[in-house]
Structure formats: C-alpha cells, structure tokens
Amino acid sequence: MPVTTLFNSSNLSPSNLPKQSFASAIARYQPNGQSPLFALSSMLKSESAINTQHGYFAKSMIFPTVQLNGAIADGAATAFTVDDTSAAGRTPIIPGMVLRVASTLENILVVSVTSATAFVAKRGVGSVAAAAIADDTVLYMIGTAYEEASNRPSPYSIDTVAVSNYTQIFRNAWAVSGSAAAVQVIAGEKVEAENKMDCMGFHGRDIEFMSLWGQQKNTTHPTNGKPLRFSEGVYGNLHSNSLTSNIVTLGGSTNFTQLENALDVCFNTALAGQAPSERLLLVGGVTRRVINNIGRLNSAGQGWELSGGETSFGLQFESFKCARGTFHMVEHPLLNAYGPSAPQASTAFAVHLPTINFAYLGGRDTKAEDYTLGGSVTQGAATDQSGVDAMGGSLTSELCAMFKNPSANAIISNFTAASIG
Numbered sequence: 001m002p003v004t005t006l007f008n009s010s011n012l013s014p015s016n017l018p019k020q021s022f023a024s025a026i027a028r029y030q031p032n033g034q035s036p037l038f039a040l041s042s043m044l045k046s047e048s049a050i051n052t053q054h055g056y057f058a059k060s061m062i063f064p065t066v067q068l069n070g071a072i073a074d075g076a077a078t079a080f081t082v083d084d085t086s087a088a089g090r091t092p093i094i095p096g097m098v099l100r101v102a103s104t105l106e107n108i109l110v111v112s113v114t115s116a117t118a119f120v121a122k123r124g125v126g127s128v129a130a131a132a133i134a135d136d137t138v139l140y141m142i143g144t145a146y147e148e149a150s151n152r153p154s155p156y157s158i159d160t161v162a163v164s165n166y167t168q169i170f171r172n173a174w175a176v177s178g179s180a181a182a183v184q185v186i187a188g189e190k191v192e193a194e195n196k197m198d199c200m201g202f203h204g205r206d207i208e209f210m211s212l213w214g215q216q217k218n219t220t221h222p223t224n225g226k227p228l229r230f231s232e233g234v235y236g237n238l239h240s241n242s243l244t245s246n247i248v249t250l251g252g253s254t255n256f257t258q259l260e261n262a263l264d265v266c267f268n269t270a271l272a273g274q275a276p277s278e279r280l281l282l283v284g285g286v287t288r289r290v291i292n293n294i295g296r297l298n299s300a301g302q303g304w305e306l307s308g309g310e311t312s313f314g315l316q317f318e319s320f321k322c323a324r325g326t327f328h329m330v331e332h333p334l335l336n337a338y339g340p341s342a343p344q345a346s347t348a349f350a351v352h353l354p355t356i357n358f359a360y361l362g363g364r365d366t367k368a369e370d371y372t373l374g375g376s377v378t379q380g381a382a383t384d385q386s387g388v389d390a391m392g393g394s395l396t397s398e399l400c401a402m403f404k405n406p407s408a409n410a411i412i413s414n415f416t417a418a419s420i421g
Contacts, residue, residue: 021046022366022397023358026204034333035204037211037282040353047359047402052229053218054359054400055164062156064141066093068133069117075130078111081118082139093119094154096146099139104131109145165400166216167361168231170206174199175392192391203366203395208334209233211358211401212282212349216240231400234349234409246410255421256294260322262412266350267324269407277325279408280353284335284345286415291329291348292317293418346415352408356401364398 023042026035033039066082082093093099097110099121107126113119123130125145146153174195181192215236221228238246248262266279283291295317306313319328327350335344370393403409 022200022203022395025200033201033204034337035208036330036332037280037351037356038204038208038358040280041356041358047357049167049359049361049400052167052227052361052398053164054167054361054402055162056402056404064093064097066099066139068135068137068139071135072133074132075106075123078121078123079118080121084117092156093141094156096144096150096153097141098125098143098145100142101133101137101139103137104128104133106130106133107142108139163404165402166218166229166231167359167364167398167400168210168214168229170203170210170397170399171394172199172203172206173392173394175390178389178391181391196393199393199395203397205334207358207397207399211356212334214401233401234351234403235411237401237403237406238409238411241406243407246407248410248412250412250414250416253417253419254290254294254415255419256298257421259291259294259412263322263327263350263410264324266352266408266410269405279325279327279350281327281329282332282335282349282351283329284347284415285331286340286346287335287348287412288329288331290346290415290418291320295320297418297420343413347411347413348415350410350412352405355405355408356403358399359402361398364396366395366397369394369396 021042023038026033026039026042066084068080069083070081072080093110093113095110095112099108099110100106101108106124106128108130109122109125111120111122144153174192176192176195181190183191185191210231211233213235214231214233216232217230219228219230220226232240235247238244246265250258250262263279267277292315296315299315317329319326321327332349335347338344371391
C-alpha cells in the first residue's frame with residue numbers, strides 16, 4: 001500500500017467514501033424508490049438559495065405581432081389601425097420593422113408609429129403585390145430594413161422577468177426504544193438502521209411530492225403564527241406561469257395522434273445544448289398501460305406474431321418517439337400510491353430534466369441529527385431534552401424547486417383507454 005506524507009482528497013478512494021448529498025444518497029440506496037425526480041437532480045449542477053424567496057431572472061426573445069382593428073380597403077392604403085402597437089408593453093412595433101400579412105403574404109414596412117393603435121406603412125415591399133386586407137388579420141414581424149444614411153433606430157430591449165419560488169422546510173424523524181435497539185435480529189439491518197432507512201425514504205418522498213404537485217405560498221402557521229412557506233413543483237410552475245396549454249386533460253380514449261398533439265407543446269422552447277428533443281415522462285401505472293396499448297394497437301400487422309415454442313408474448317415499450325422528440329418513460333411509485341382508480345395513476349409528467357434543479361438555502365441542505373439512549377449525545381448530535389430511554393433522530397432540509405424553462409414541461413391527465421389512430 002503506498003504511503004503519503006499528507007492525506008488529501010485524492011486519498012478518498014473509492015469515490016463513494018466521501019459524504020454525498022442527500023439526493024445522491026437517495027439515488028444510490030433507493031434507485032428504484034419513491035423519489036426518481038429528486039434523485040436524478042443529484043446528477044445536475046448544484047445551486048444554493050441565499051434567501052427564503054429564491055429566484056432568478058429570465059428573458060424570452062421577442063417576436064412581435066399585431067392584429068388589425070379595421071379592414072384595409074386596397075393595396076394603396078398606408079394607414080393601419082391595430083389593436084395595440086405596444087402589445088401590452090411586451091412586443092412593441094417600431095419603424096424599420098418588416099411585417100408579413102398572414103392572409104395575403106404581402107410584406108409591408110413600418111414607416112412610423114403614430115399612436116398606440118396606429119402606424120403608417122410602405123406597402124408591397126416584396127415580390128407579392130399589395131392588396132386589400134381583412135379586419136382582424138394578424139401581421140407577423142419577419143425582420144427589419146433601413147435605408148441608406150438612415151437615422152439611428154428606436155432603442156429596443158427585452159424586459160427581464162423575475163422568476164421566484166419559496167424554500168420549503170421538510171422534517172422527518174425516526175425513533176427506536178432502548179429495548180428494541182438491544183434486540184438481536186437474525187438477518188438484515190439492526191432495528192435502528194432499518195428505522196433510519198425508513199426515515200430517509202419518507203424524507204425523499206415528501207420532497208418528491210412537492211416537486212410534482214407543490215404550489216408556492218408564503219404564509220404563517222395557524223397555531224403559532226410562525227413563518228410557513230410552500231415551494232412549487234411542476235404543476236404549480238405551469239399554473240403560476242399561465243401555461244394552460246401545457247396542462248392537458250385527455251378524452252375518453254386516446255390514440256397516437258392525440259398523444260402526440262398533447263405532448264407537442266413541450267418542444268416549442270428548449271435550452272440549447274441540453275437534450276432539446278428528449279423528455280423524461282413520469283407516468284402512473286394506468287398511463288403506462290394506455291401508452292403501451294397505443295403502441296401495441298398501432299403495431300398490428302407490422303410483423304410480430306406468435307409461433308410454437310414461445311414462452312412469452314406481447315409488447316412492452318420503455319420509450320416512444322413523436323415527430324419532434326423522444327419520451328423516456330419511468331413509472332413513478334408516487335403516482336401509483338393511491339391505487340389505479342386515483343387520478344394520479346392516469347397522469348403523466350413530461351419534464352425537461354436538464355432545466356430542473358433544487359436550490360438549498362445556505363447551510364440548510366439535508367441535516368441529520370441523532371440522539372442516543374438516555375439523551376446522551378454523540379458527536380454532532382442533538383440532545384434529547386426529555387431523556388427518553390430511546391435512540392432516534394431527524395432529517396431537516398430547506399430547499400425550493402427551480403424550473404428554468406417552464407414551457408418545456410407538461411402534465412397530461414385522464415389516460416383512460418387506447419385506440420388506433
């Protein structure tokens with residue numbers, strides 16, 4: 001064995017010897033457990049929260065559109081009246097923009113903006129001739145063009161949007177009486193070790209529930225008035241960002257076309273370089289069966305058949321492809337927790353994993369506190385003030401979920417039956 005004069009981090013071998021994060025421990029000790037989304041976060045870049053309200057700033061590229069408020073009589077008219085040239089302050093129309101008329105394919109140039117609802121245009125600035133335009137036609141920006149020796153254009157910028165979430169405190173405890181701790185077991189872990197593992201599972205489960213269904217709220221506890229905060233998960237994030245098109249309820253039966261349409265919204269935005277066309281699909285048992293049946297029904301006559309000597313049959317899909325991307329299915333234990341008749345079992349969460357993370361409040365990543373028999377204290381442990389003849393402890397975490405690309409996620413519910421199509 002080699003000997004070194006100074007013990008350093010390179011001596012920590014194997015790599016799993018150093019203490020890992022709680023999420024890493026969940027991934028290692030309970031890889032098929034109740035908290036797959038939280039466990040997978042251990043493989044992503046870690047972040048810290050510096051306040052109980054944690055946030056970041058986001059920008060979305062502007063693609064201006066305006067809608068006519070009155071028909072344009074012919075190809076000679078240059079005065080346009082629209083609903084709003086500023087589009088509620090988000091996508092203003094400025095001189096120099098080239099707009100495309102959706103109905104006639106004519107390109108026009110914005111010469112001047114005369115009011116919040118009107119501008120003057122140069123017509124037919126392309127190969128398509130100017131013509132009459134119907135009321136309520138939408139005009140889409142397709143670029144800009146400026147003349148030689150032009151004046152400096154109007155300044156244009158993207159408003160920064162603050163996105164925030166509250167940190168939520170999670171606590172779970174374990175305890176074993178002195179007598180139970182002294183009992184020798186024939187096989188398996190000692191009683192206290194088993195109880196600790198249960199506590200670990202409960203802690204991960206509670207964080208996972210938040211990551212799926214949580215809704216943010218900053219309030220006070222009803223009995224003592226102390227601060228009480230709730231963090232938002234996938235559902236709360238989509239709801240608070242008014243992404244109603246990303247929350248879809250299916251009809252009585254679902255075919256492949258309907259499934260593809262429901263999930264298509266996931267791919268309208270993505271972060272460059274981070275698996276933009278792949279999603280993790282967390283599903284309940286009913287959802288998984290319906291999606292597999294969709295695949296099976298649409299595979300009829302595609303070359304699979306039974307023959308003598310077969311010991312198994314059927315099709316089982318772990319992933320499926322749509323025109324715009326791939327979904328990797330993971331059956332989520334928490335979606336099955338309340339049985340097949342519960343709505344969770346017929347739900348699917350499509351998540352863009354590289355854009356989801358958990359930020360711990362500084363110094364509040366998962367903390368384990370233990371006490372021993374009679375309240376005696378071990379190193380780094382908490383004192384049991386009551387002196388109970390027992391050993392036990394607790395896990396405490398304070399963190400919030402972060403969703404840096406909300407529209408890349410979706411929730412599909414009411415998977416009921418499969419059909420061909």
